[in-house]
Amino acid sequence: MGCIIxxxxxxxxxxxxxxxxxxxxxxxxxxxxxxDDTAMNIALAEWLLHxxxxxxxDVMKKWYQKD
Numbered sequence: 001m002g003c004i005i006x007x008x009x010x011x012x013x014x015x016x017x018x019x020x021x022x023x024x025x026x027x028x029x030x031x032x033x034x035x036d037d038t039a040m041n042i043a044l045a046e047w048l049l050h051x052x053x054x055x056x057x058d059v060m061k062k063w064y065q066k067d
Contacts (some may be wrong), residue, residue, distance in 0.1 A: 003037070003038070003041045004034065004038045004041060006043075007035055007037045007038045007041075008028060008032045008033070008034060008038070009027060009030050009032070011027060011033045011035055012029050012031060012032055014035060015023060023024075027066065036064060038065070038067060039063040039064050040063065042062060042063050043059045043060045043062070043063035043064070044056075044059075044060075044061050046063070047059045047060075
């Protein structure tokens, strides 16, 4: 859950060349979103639960396409 929350919080700053460093920012702006990082974290969690019946690559492809 922490990875997903961090992904959403950082989504509005993703893609900027430099890290935005400030003590004052809106934690979850209205234009926040999930990124492919969230999809890959969910895929990894699913694979850990079902790894005997599916490959990690297949699960990651499935979740990446949903993003």
